[in-house]
Amino acid sequence: MADINKKSAKILVFSTEKISDPAIDMAGLLKLHYPPTVYTISIPCSSGIKPSWILYAYEKGFDGVFIAADGSDCVYGESCTEKTGHLVGKTHNLMKERGVEPARLRMAAICSVCSESFVKQMRTFNEYLLKTLHA
Amino acid sequence: MKKKKIGVYICHCGGNISDYVDVEKVRQAVEGDDIVFLAKTTMFACSDSNQRDMVEDIKANDLDGVVVASCSPKLHLLTFRNVSVRADLNKYTYVHANIREQASWAHSDNKMGATEKAIHLVKAAIAKSRYADALETNKIKAIKAVAVIGAGVAGMKAALSLAEKECDVILIEKESFVGGRVAQWDSLSTTTETGKEMVKRLYNELVKHENITILTNCEVIENKGSVGNMLLKIKKTPRYIGGTCHPEDLKRAIEVCPVEVPDEFNFRLTTRKAIYKNYPSEYPQTPVIDIKNCTRCGACEKVCPAIDFSEKEEILEFSVGSVLMATGFDSYTPAYGEFGYATSENVITLPQFKRLIDTQSDKLIYKGKEINNIAYIYCVGSRQTDGENTYCSRNCCTSTIHAAVTAKTKFTDINNYHFNRGLRTYGKQEILYADSLSAGDIYLQSYEDGLPTVTLEGKKTIVKINDILTNGREIEVEADLVVLVTGMVPRADNKVGSLFKIPKGRDKFYNEVHMKLRPVETVIDGVTIAGACQGPKNIAESVNSALSAATKSYSILSKGELETDPLVATIDPEKCTWCGACEAACPFDAILKIEKGTKVIADINNTVCKGCGMCAPVCEPDAVNLIACSSAEIMSMIDALV
Known part of the structure; x- marks a missing residue:
């Protein structure tokens, strides 16, 4: 059993309460498995994530950070997509400055019914991180 | 501390x-x-x-x-x-x-x-x-109006229940007439009222309520806002028949229409015209022109002055506090060749059979031939071991036995043979099973690995089974008609469900938050579900869930205001240097520029702030935090998760 966990990268997911949280919960309900080292922190909106939180996660030992973004479904308005994209761009620059590979931060729009998409994202991100960080 | x-x-x-x-x-x-x-x-x-x-x-x-x-x-x-x-x-x-x-x-x-x-x-x-x-907590105004989507029996009952609570109701039906599936049935089990009579009774009650707006030929195409205040944009397709006109003129217009298309109301057993009503007492009483199939030949316009091809599509807007989905189900369509479907001319589905017995009298005739021996094959498209529909459609056993008993009562020399996989006429519906046995119906049973077969032998259709009730003995029936007992499947057209992002379960029906504790709520705040859009249900069960969903939708709005979490943004006056970035980022104009002592800083209007947090990442000196989502909290959680 311990070997199974060693094969998983540590991924922090920023998920939104109204949009992507239901999809992640639904993945569990449907027993769609993904690495158990994927942890979720719920926030109201993906455009409210501070780059400093993401950088802190790497500093503390997370291999990857995934933003389960609201996309066009955001209840707070259409500007969410652009603003989330902007904060990801800003964080990528900060990561480069600190010598952290920008590919360790990923973002995708996860709607409230996108359970399969979320699980696929986690599996491929896990594979990528294992290949690049733990090979 | x-x-x-x-x-x-x-x-x-x-x-x-x-x-x-x-x-x-x-x-x-x-x-x-x-x-x-x-x-x-x-x-x-x-x-x-x-x-x-x-x-x-x-x-x-x-x-x-x-x-x-x-x-x-x-x-x-x-x-x-x-x-x-x-x-x-x-x-x-x-x-x-x-x-x-x-x-x-x-x-x-x-x-x-x-x-x-x-x-x-x-x-x-x-x-x-x-x-x-x-x-x-913060309080926001809630609009005391509910949009009920789908005007079948579940939607109609929900609308009535809400209207009686003095709540405005917008009842939205995509089809041209109300009634949904129940309007298609005549005889119903466990009641003497027909489906059409039930729909008529409900419609007559609906129109008595001034606070119910009935919209037919209408689809929700856009949804903005959230629970308490949702702005719906609705597309209304014209009927192309306006004003008042003499019923005889309309009757004549239908007669002269040269178009004939398969009639979906009768599950394609018959045809209808491009201008049509499904049955005389259907509501609304104005017929409709099926513009997709109309050739615009002009024959109807010549005999009926009410026909108006200049009518245009309209976009309507309504603000509501909650949405109740009652969009119903589709019937399973068997695959080509499944138990002889579409390859044998005397194989039909249960909904087709029900329409057949509803539309005939004295003798049961199908394709010119009198029907005596009827073989019913159960669980077609349900409880599949190879397909996607692993669930039991639960209503089909009762529906089939009711149809079989009705056929035997209505027509002469009917012999019913039920090829089943175990019967589920639960509760009071067991009476029907007893009636069927008393009437001499034959029940033959198999497991899922020994399903009956349908073969053509010359002009004969033979249904065979190794009957487990007689120790696996091979029994065959020469059937005049094979009825495939098809179950309920989710609507193929899920545009409205996608619009509201309603999650679906493993069976692909809409999913409730919890089947026992929150059975009509969805994870989308303010959106409830009722009837067979949630999973197979009979009429009584659909009505129960509709009344429950109506009460839940109303309970959200009943006070006229909603309590929302006070999770607003806060400004650290020590750190803030007023650059204006937060003001520019806020989509709700919740950030004000104020003077505090000798400093100019940002301030939050708590009654307007929605707590999205868009202002926080743009603040270079990190002076903005969300209550319950501050940097200190998030970072302490990250520490705990590593």
């Missing part, structure tokens, strides 16, 4: 959690935390007895807050906030950890991984609990 004292409760959820997560190990891992005063496991955290114990624990030990590690907060966040309130704590001191959907179920393939993850999730919740202070 006094150190916090909190209680932590880790739920077994029967075995839903503890079958995969070692809950005792989780308890031991967190009990030593400096703010954890007590840590307990419990079989059902949501049970009345545990809630009482929690209240006693909080009061007896003067706890400052509580963490419950159980199912999704969508299900029980409010439950445990209310427990806190009953113990005289502020509800925002409560913190929830989801170790079911996001640990035990998501990682049921890896018990050790699930347990480790659960420990981290509970530690993160404890970290968050350190910052969970007492807060006062």
